[in-house]
Amino acid sequence: xxxxxxxxxxxxxxxxxxxxxxxxxxxxxxxxxxxxxxxxxxxxxxxxxxxxxxxxxxxxxxxxxxxxxxxxxxxxxxxxxxxxxxxxxxxxxxxxxxxxxxxxxxxxxxxxxxxxxxxxxxxxxxxxxxxxxxxxxxxxxxxxxxxxxxxxxxxxxxxxxxxxxxxxxxxxxxxxxxxxxxxxxxxxxxxxxxxxxxxxxxxxxxxxxxxxxxxxxxxxxxxxx
Amino acid sequence: xxxxxxxxxxxxxxxxxxxxxxxxxxxxxxxxxxxxxxxxxxxxxxxxxxxxxxxxxxxxxxxxxxxxxxxxxxxxxxxxxxxxxxxxxxxxxxxxxxxxxxxxxxxxxxxxxxxxxxxxxxxxxxxxxxxxxxxxxxxxxxxxxxxxxxxxxxxxxxxxxxxxxxxxxxxxxxxxxxxxxxxxxxxxxxxxxxxxxxxxxxxxxxxxxxxxxxxxxxxxxxxxxxxxxxxxxxxxxxxxxxxxxxxxxxxxxxxxxxxxxxxxxxxxxxxxxxxxxxxxxx
Ligand SMILES: Nc1ncnc2c1ncn2[C@@H]1O[C@H](COP(=O)(O)OP(=O)(O)O)[C@@H](O)[C@H]1O
Ligand SMILES: [Mg+2]
Numbered sequence: 001x002x003x004x005x006x007x008x009x010x011x012x013x014x015x016x017x018x019x020x021x022x023x024x025x026x027x028x029x030x031x032x033x034x035x036x037x038x039x040x041x042x043x044x045x046x047x048x049x050x051x052x053x054x055x056x057x058x059x060x061x062x063x064x065x066x067x068x069x070x071x072x073x074x075x076x077x078x079x080x081x082x083x084x085x086x087x088x089x090x091x092x093x094x095x096x097x098x099x100x101x102x103x104x105x106x107x108x109x110x111x112x113x114x115x116x117x118x119x120x121x122x123x124x125x126x127x128x129x130x131x132x133x134x135x136x137x138x139x140x141x142x143x144x145x146x147x148x149x150x151x152x153x154x155x156x157x158x159x160x161x162x163x164x165x166x167x168x169x170x171x172x173x174x175x176x177x178x179x180x181x182x183x184x185x186x187x188x189x190x191x192x193x194x195x196x197x198x199x200x201x202x203x204x205x206x207x208x209x210x211x212x213x214x215x216x217x218x219x220x221x222x223x224x225x
Numbered sequence: 226x227x228x229x230x231x232x233x234x235x236x237x238x239x240x241x242x243x244x245x246x247x248x249x250x251x252x253x254x255x256x257x258x259x260x261x262x263x264x265x266x267x268x269x270x271x272x273x274x275x276x277x278x279x280x281x282x283x284x285x286x287x288x289x290x291x292x293x294x295x296x297x298x299x300x301x302x303x304x305x306x307x308x309x310x311x312x313x314x315x316x317x318x319x320x321x322x323x324x325x326x327x328x329x330x331x332x333x334x335x336x337x338x339x340x341x342x343x344x345x346x347x348x349x350x351x352x353x354x355x356x357x358x359x360x361x362x363x364x365x366x367x368x369x370x371x372x373x374x375x376x377x378x379x380x381x382x383x384x385x386x387x388x389x390x391x392x393x394x395x396x397x398x399x400x401x402x403x404x405x406x407x408x409x410x411x412x413x414x415x416x417x418x419x420x421x422x423x424x425x426x427x428x429x430x431x432x433x434x435x436x437x438x439x440x441x442x443x444x445x446x447x448x449x450x451x452x453x454x455x456x457x458x459x460x461x462x463x464x465x466x467x468x469x470x471x472x473x474x475x476x477x478x479x480x481x482x483x484x485x486x487x488x489x490x491x492x493x494x495x496x497x498x499x500x501x502x503x504x505x506x507x
Contacts, residue, residue, distance in 0.1 A: 048418070070504075071422045078420035088415045092228040104226070105421040149419070 001026065001156050001188055002047050002080070007056035009039075009046060016042055020056070020218045022211070024157055024188040029180075029206045031199050032192040033221065034213035040192040041085060043213065044159050047190065048080055049073045061156075078106045081150030081187075083160035087142045089134035089149075096121065096130040099149045106153060116152075124148045124178065139166035147178060157188045164198055172198055180205040226416065226429045227409055234437060237401045241441025241487055242448070244394045248387055249449025249480045255383030256476055257469040262376035265369060271302075271339040272365070273346070278332040279359030287357040288333050294356050295337060300344030307334040337362075394438070394487060395494040402434055402498040413503070427499040431492055438491030442484040450480050 001024055008018040016039045024030065024047070032040050045051040046058055049065050058065045060076045068076065089098045100117050103109045121127050124144040134142060143163055150158055160179065164172035176198060183189050183206050193199065202208050210221040275295065279287050288306060295304045307315075312334055346364045353360040406413065416426055453471050472479065 050418075071424075074417065074420050074422040077418065082418060084418070088418060090226075090228070090412055090415055101226075101416075102419045105416060105419055105425055107425075153420070 001061055003057075003059045004046065004053075005057045005059070007046060007053040007058060009042060009051060009053050011042075015054070015216055017046075017213070017218075018055075018216045022218060024190060026156065026188055027183065027186050028188045029183045029202075029208040030190045031202070031208055031210045032190060032213070033194055033196070033199065033210065036194065038213040039216075040194075040213060041161055043218075044082075044161050044190070044192055047157075047159055048077060048082055078102065078153050079156045081153065081155035081158040083143065083146045083150045083158070083163045085161040085165060087134070087146040089142070089145070091134050094131050094133060095126060095137065095145050098134060099145060099152055102149060102153045108153070120148050120152060125174070140168065140171040143167055143175065144171075144178075147175065151182060155187065158182060158190070160189070160191045162193055162195075163191060164193065164195055169197075173201060176202055177205065226426075227405070227412055227433065230405065230408065233401060233404060237398070237434065237437045238441035238444075240397050240401075241394065241438045241491075242445035244390050244397075245442035245445030245483045245487060246449040246452075247445075248390045248483045248486075249446055249453065251383045251386035251390065252479055252483070253453050253470050253472060255380045255387070256472065256479065258376050258380035258383060260473070261469055262373050262380060265373045265376060271343065273337040273339070274363045274365075275335040275337060275353065276332045276361045276363060277335070277357065277359045278361070281330060283359065284333050287359045288335070290357040291335060291353055291360040294349070294352050294360075295335065298344055298349055298352070300339050300342050301337060302340035303338045305336045307336060391486065391490055395490045398434055398438060398491050398494040399498045402430060402495045403502060405430060405434075406499060406502045423500065423503050426503060427496055430499045431495045434495040435488050435491045439484050439488040442487030446480050446483045449483075450477070453480075 003023045004020050007020045008015050010016050020043070022030075032043060034040055042051065046053055049058070049060060049068070052058070052065055060068070061079065063072070063076075065073070089095075090101070093101070096117060099120065100109070100113060103113060117130075118127070121130055124147060126141060126145055126148070129137060129141060134145070137145065143165070147160070147163065150160070158179070163175050163179075167175065172195070179189055179191065180202070199208070199210055212219050212221045275291055277284060277287050277291060292304060292306070295301055312331060315334075316331075346362060346366070350362050353362055413426055450472075456471060
């Protein structure tokens with residue numbers, strides 16, 4: 001669904017990523033690791049088309065990103081759920097409104113929304129925080145809310161950037177099981193993290209491939225984890 | 226979608242209201258000047274004077290000849306020879322009472338009133354010259370034309386003011402929209418990331434600015450109409466233009482177009498500003 005073919009990217013001086021090839025197919029589960037500053041977030045931005053590769057091709061749902069206009073990219077993003085490192089909420093809207101925002105934006109708001117939203121809020125354990133504003137939530141609550149917003153459009157692909165960044169271990173495991181549940185529903189999942197414990201814990205739940213960015217390239221990490 | 230911004234919103238509403246207020250006055254001025262120009266053109270064009278100066282003995286004959294010409298000229302509704310008393314009444318303000326007008330060699334005046342279609346002054350002049358050499362047609366053209374020109378110019382200036390007010394409103398709204406878009410760059414970024422097309426974001430801003438402009442302009446138009454309504458009455462004859470400022474009958478519908486125009490301008494100004502800055506933003 002999202003495919004990278006020999007992709008390179010650099011912010012200006014020299015390449016940060018080079019020669020990367022990867023296919024995110026339905027039902028796949030990938031972890032992306034690497035030290036801080038190695039380019040994990042940059043990699044995800046290439047996947048959700050915020051960045052255009054300096055070399056190689058990124059294809060989203062069969063189309064080369066270079067040939068897509070702004071509206072094409074907007075429509076493609078509705079099929080990609082993104083959990084950002086810093087969540088990216090609209091702070092003047094309640095959590096429930098933030099989670100439902102992709103529906104409004106995509107012109108898909110409908111009569112069943114309230115019910116679905118309640119179910120979704122329950123699923124991420126935020127049933128009693130629906131009316132709160134994002135800044136009033138804890139880091140873990142925000143990241144669960146971000147996950148809820150990422151899946152409300154029932155996307156084909158879910159990209160999560162350090163979703164357990166500022167969350168305690170119990171909460172990390174809960175987020176992981178939510179992602180595993182989505183993966184069993186056939187979604188392609190890519191989680192960027194430098195939390196090796198999380199990856200180890202995941203191995204018991206899903207069949208995940210672990211990729212590592214090292215020396216600008218993408219490598220399949222061994223079984224040593 | 227876009228967070229409310231109290232102060233700048235109020236500024237937009239205020240500016241729209243002020244511009245609408247000014248537009249109502251410019252409109253009232255234009256309409257009044259237009260009416261004045263029309264009136265001077267039509268009323269004055271219809272009334273003219275024929276003055277017959279000739280040696281005492283010929284006046285009567287030439288007057289008769291001139292009347293003959295006038296009565297057979299198409300476009301003239303009525304012709305009337307002024308009698309001595311009327312002529313005296315006309316002269317009194319200028320030369321005072323008590324002068325023995327009887328002994329002065331006064332020219333004979335004939336009042337001419339044209340009908341709706343009007344008459345050909347040049348043709349009439351030539352025929353008068355042939356039939357009554359002492360007759361001079363004065364159709365007030367000499368002093369009428371500059372007045373009509375001035376009134377017409379005043380009307381054009383009023384219309385130009387409305388155009389300038391419209392453009393200023395557009396500029397003001399473009400600036401306000403730019404400021405709002407810049408202030409909400411993060412909101413726009415988030416909306417883009419969750420799949421919002423430009424049209425969705427533009428719509429959110431356009432709706433907001435159009436609503437503010439229409440609200441402000443409605444307020445300003447209302448106040449402007451009230452101010453025009455409350456202008457003190459001056460007698461039409463004395464005041465000329467000043468007395469004529471205001472709306473007449475159906476003319477009161479004109480200012481109602483001001484909020485519509487403001488909404489139209491705000492819609493397009495915001496739309497173009499937003500589309501352009503979205504392209505620059507990401
Ligand atoms: N917008 C940017 N402009 C220039 N350099 C950037 C930009 N974003 C990230 N970088 C640099 O690219 C490198 C990789 O960043 P990032 O992809 O965020 O890494 P990670 O997510 O693995 O920590 C870092 O050195 C960072 O400073
Ligand atoms: Mg990062």
